[in-house]
Amino acid sequence: MEDLVMMSSVNPVPDFWRGKRVLLTGHTGFKGSWLALWLHRLGAKVIGISLTPVTTPNLFDLASIETITDSHFCDIxxxxxxxxxxxxAQPEIVFHLAAQALVRASYRDPLATFATNIQGSANVLDALRPLDSVRAVVAITTDKVYQNLEQPPYPYRETDVLGGHDPYSASKAAAEIVIASYRDSYLNEKGIAVASARAGNVIGGGDWSEDRLIPDAIRAWNANQPLQIRRPQATRPWQHVLEPLFGYIKLAENLWQQPALAGAYNFGPETHEAATVREVVQLAQSAYGRGQVTWGDGSQGPHEAGWLALEIVKARTLLGVKPRWSLAEAVQRTMHWYRLQLEGAGARAACEADIAIYEAANYSGQAS
Incomplete structure (x- = not known):
């Protein structure tokens, strides 16, 4: 009966998470801060391990994440x-998000990217080997782990060939192999269910990372400067940050109850919802109420994929996870968050409001 409750529940199950010791690496980052807030809301005891925040401002500080986590600063x-x-920490569930997460930064410093994303991931998994407390591990990689042949409208499936043109993508594809090796060689034998999660391009309030579309737009438009766009026709599986985080949470719940679900999972929008950079920028302009743009011709900067989409049938079928918010809703919620922040609203309150709205929405994106 408990298994059926887990599988069929539309939202995370507070009774499951209440009091659970949850290790979250990368808790000072954009996605990590949102996940820490959601897990805290569910009643989990969150232990965070991460570098100190790398941007100013940052969501970790603005939302006072340190006050709701047992926080430790450590390079993985x-x-x-x-x-x-x-x-x-003796965690029961582990979410591994810590990473060097930027494509262009990986071109500048490939060795640090490989060391963090490959060896760092191995270090996390190896540290779990002696523990008897752990039951489920969700290790986050990226939608860019696939050997991208750029053949629209083909969406990549979990069984497709791994690869990576740029150092970031290559490091994450290698991390997938490391994760599978530790799962099959060590952790399965200890009864630890291990899954990797491959999420599409994420947007949402509180991201100030370099070389990301919405943060770049916010910085430019708040300074009354035009947003510089390198590749307006590049197509990506954009989604609000709460979409993959919901997937990670439900994946962990299901792994706890059904370890046989271990493996790789894509989380993203439906294939037809993949959109160009130009479409996202135009939605952001409309939602923010202002913003000039200078459109490039695609020739600037190092190689970046022109087309990428994910097939999400596995997550929908096995976990009951599918998108709730359309791209338009995701962009609107994101830009609303930044407007609130600019007007002096508290970051944690804005995040918690979005989480509540998300949990109250049905799968058409409307309040249930």
Whole structure:
């Protein structure tokens, strides 16, 4: 009966999460801060391991994430310190988000990207080997782990060939192999269910990362400067940050009850909802009420894929996870968040309001 409750529940199950010790690596980042807030809302005891925030401003500080987590600052490349922190935490569930997460930054420093995303992930998984407390691990990679042949409208499936042109994509594809190896060689034998999660391009309030579309737009438009767009026709599986986080949470719930569900999962919009950069920018302009744009011709900067979409049938079928918010709704919620923040609203309150609205929505994006 408990298994059926997990599988059929539309939202995360507070009774499941209440009091659970949850390790969250990368809790100072954009997605990590949102996930920490949601897990805290569900009653989990969140232990965070991460670098200090890398941008100013940042959601971790603005939403006072440190006050709701047992927070530790550690580079996941430091295997000794990392293992000591994880052993002390004795987590029951692990979300591994810590990463060097930017494509253009990976071109500038490929070795740091490989060390963080490959060796760092191995360090996290290796630290779990001696523990008897862990039951489920969700390791986050990216939609860019696939060997991208750029053949629209083909969406990549979890069984497709891994690859990566740029160092970031290559490092995440390699991390997928590391995750599978630790699962099959060690963690399965200990009864630890391990899954990897491959999410599409994420937008949402509180992101100030470099070289990301919405943060770049906010910075430019608030300074009354035009937004510089390199590749307006590049197509990506855009989604609000709450969409993949919901997927990660439901994946962990299901792994706890049904370890046989371990494996790789895509989380993104329906294939037909993949959109160009130009379409997203135009939606953002409309939602924000202002903003000039300078459109490039696609020739600027290093190689970036022109087309990418994900097939999400597996998550929908096995986990009951599918998108709730359309692209238009995701952009509107995102720009509304930044407007509230500009007007002096509290970041945590704005995030918690979005989480409540998301949980109250049905799968057409309307209030239920």
């Amino acid at each position: 490349r430091d295997a000794t310190l990392l293992a000591a922190l994880i052993n002390k």
